[in-house]
Amino acid sequence: MDALTLIATVSIVTAGLTIAIGSIGPSLGESRAAAQALQAIAQQPDEANTITRTLFVSLAMIESTAIYCFVVAMILLFANPFWNWAIEAAAPGAGG
């Protein structure tokens, strides 16, 4: 397996694994937060506005880790510096 194929294979596999494993934790965390918020609204319906606002802020914070994983996967697939370098290194050899 030459360097070009190796870089492509590892990038693709890593991108898939990153987003697959990275989204497990935030999903579990967000479901717990939503469940607690629903319970709190059921116990105190008057405070629903504050609880909802706090819930949205907490969801955004918890979502951050999943977004980091997604950004890494996107970079690996579409803006991969190692792939670009390998393509540039292979181009003179193929054209010459």
Next chain:
Amino acid sequence: MQISPDSQIVFTLPLGPLGDWGVSATIVNTWIVMAVLTVGGRIATWGIGPSAPVSRWRIGVELVIEMIRTHIREIGGGDPGRYLPFVGTLFLFTLTSNVLGVIPGFMSPTGALSTTVALALCVLVAVPIYGIVDDGLLGYLRHYFQPTPLMAPFNVIGELSRTIALAVRLYGNVMSGTVVVAVLLAVVPFFFPVLLQLLGLLTGVVQAYIIAVLAMVYIASASGGEPGAAENQTPSKETGA
């Protein structure tokens, strides 16, 4: 495939002795957002005075401003007029930039890391400024040593990391929305990209709200007030609504 408007140069300005400056799509789209906000605000406040508003645009603008002031008051306590220019601008700029993203040909400037890092740096600078104006320099520095002086390095690291998180959160949400739609356009032509544009609109509005609320929470926590402190204050303390 470009995932960011930062890498797309629209035109080049020759700056003489400074060389050439390639104006990226981020800057051009930011100008468009600025024009929309400025012109919209000017039209909405035409003939403004103490009399009751007669146009729907003015009622709409007053509604938005009143909502932002209510949220600022609930989070930080005290007079929302001090924080309204900063937090309100964060919210309106992010909201306009994300919502205009569904227009074909427009690339949200918040989908570029440069814009979101700039917004996060504005929050990073604004928090000490508001804190020092409220408590004085020593009072603000004392915040880092709460609850115990051992926590000082963690507070500093926490401040830096939440700034990075602020930038990457907004960038990741907006960029992923546009990239997923672009990828799906190559796979399933019409139905799913439209659904994901809807999801992108929803997350755009939520992220605009989040960045404004988080900026207000950081400012309030550094100024000595606790989030939600205003709800414990008696109404007579406020001189004006």
